[in-house]
Amino acid sequence: MDKMHIIVTGANGQVGKELRDLADGIGDAEFTFLSREDLPIENFELVRTVLQFRKPDVVINCAAYTAVDNAESFRDLAFLINGEAVGVMAAVCSELGSRFIHISTDYVFDGTSHIPYRETDPTSPVNTYGASKLEGEEQALRFNSDSIILRTSWVYSAYGKNFVKTMVKLMGERKELNVVDDQFGSPTYAADLANALYRIARSKHAPGGIYHFSNGGVISWYQFAQTIAQIIAADCVVHPVPSSSYPTPARRPAYSVMNTDRIREVFGLEIHPWRKSLEKCIKKISTSA
Numbered sequence: 001m002d003k004m005h006i007i008v009t010g011a012n013g014q015v016g017k018e019l020r021d022l023a024d025g026i027g028d029a030e031f032t033f034l035s036r037e038d039l040p041i042e043n044f045e046l047v048r049t050v051l052q053f054r055k056p057d058v059v060i061n062c063a064a065y066t067a068v069d070n071a072e073s074f075r076d077l078a079f080l081i082n083g084e085a086v087g088v089m090a091a092v093c094s095e096l097g098s099r100f101i102h103i104s105t106d107y108v109f110d111g112t113s114h115i116p117y118r119e120t121d122p123t124s125p126v127n128t129y130g131a132s133k134l135e136g137e138e139q140a141l142r143f144n145s146d147s148i149i150l151r152t153s154w155v156y157s158a159y160g161k162n163f164v165k166t167m168v169k170l171m172g173e174r175k176e177l178n179v180v181d182d183q184f185g186s187p188t189y190a191a192d193l194a195n196a197l198y199r200i201a202r203s204k205h206a207p208g209g210i211y212h213f214s215n216g217g218v219i220s221w222y223q224f225a226q227t228i229a230q231i232i233a234a235d236c237v238v239h240p241v242p243s244s245s246y247p248t249p250a251r252r253p254a255y256s257v258m259n260t261d262r263i264r265e266v267f268g269l270e271i272h273p274w275r276k277s278l279e280k281c282i283k284k285i286s287t288s289a
């Protein structure tokens with residue numbers, strides 16, 4: 001039997017790089033990794049040409065405009081990359097009979113809930129990035145109802161820029177740090193997300209639609225930072241502060257925890273507790289430093 005062919009876009013981001021690591025150990029699928037330089041997804045003609053030429057079984061879109069604060073000033077660009085380009089990829093996949101898997105965000109919710117959000121709960125983004133990602137979800141499902149939208153939250157890895165790497169660095173340089181204690185969510189290790197994406201890619205007959213994925217547990221950024229300090233035995237005191245002491249151009253939801261029952265039931269995925277995954281990532285950071 002022919003190997004399944006998976007194209008990954010935005011392949012130099014956190015999730016793309018974790019998919020590369022995962023692909024190294026997989027023999028029954030062929031991956032093509034396309035960075036932003038290889039395939040800028042706002043070049044619709046090129047997207048169409050590449051996909052028509054390669055005819056993949058699956059496209060995993062890891063490309064996104066992820067600068068949450070900058071999106072407030074570059075709204076059109078955020079909507080082009082996170083919205084329109086996603087719709088184009090989904091449509092081309094539909095024409096070719098390729099499965100389209102797309103990553104979205106907890107920031108489609110406004111954070112006023114106190115119980116984990118389900119896939120069917122109303123969305124109401126509080127910032128431009130969240131609104132642009134919601135546009136991408138809607139376009140993907142409008143042009144290709146078989147698309148799988150995987151919403152995730154607080155992603156970190158040994159690659160790229162993220163909260164964990166920033167904390168590890170700052171904790172090596174400073175004696176004290178202030179971290180916000182009034183935003184709650186569930187961290188997601190990009191390696192676990194990559195595993196989930198691969199499992200989904202292999203499940204040809206699973207229903208399209210929206211699924212939630214994160215590691216298990218609910219914490220604030222302050223609790224996350226404190227745990228990082230514990231794991232690396234940092235000589236640094238972490239202080240809890242309110243978000244109001246760190247004004248940012250984009251508002252963030254105060255609570256963006258997602259219910260992951262659906263993905264567990266449909267794909268039989270195990271959700272790892274956030275602390276175990278954090279430990280794995282810190283080990284990877286320390287061995288690659």
Ligand SMILES: NC(=O)c1ccc[n+]([C@@H]2O[C@H](COP(=O)([O-])OP(=O)(O)OC[C@H]3O[C@@H](n4cnc5c(N)ncnc54)[C@H](OP(=O)(O)O)[C@@H]3O)[C@@H](O)[C@H]2O)c1
Pocket residue numbers: 009010011012013014015016035036037039040041042061062063064065066081103104105106133152153154155156160161
């Ligand atoms: N990070 C989080 O906390 C978080 C939370 C929830 C959901 N998500 C979603 O998870 C997905 C993956 O995020 P991530 O953390 O891996 O982000 P990331 O590290 O910023 O990776 C995104 C990648 O997309 C590439 N890219 C940007 N514009 C592009 C374009 N026009 N064409 C092609 N590629 C382009 C970037 O290229 P450059 O390297 O050249 O910039 C980067 O390599 C995204 O859909 C994001 O919205 C992330």
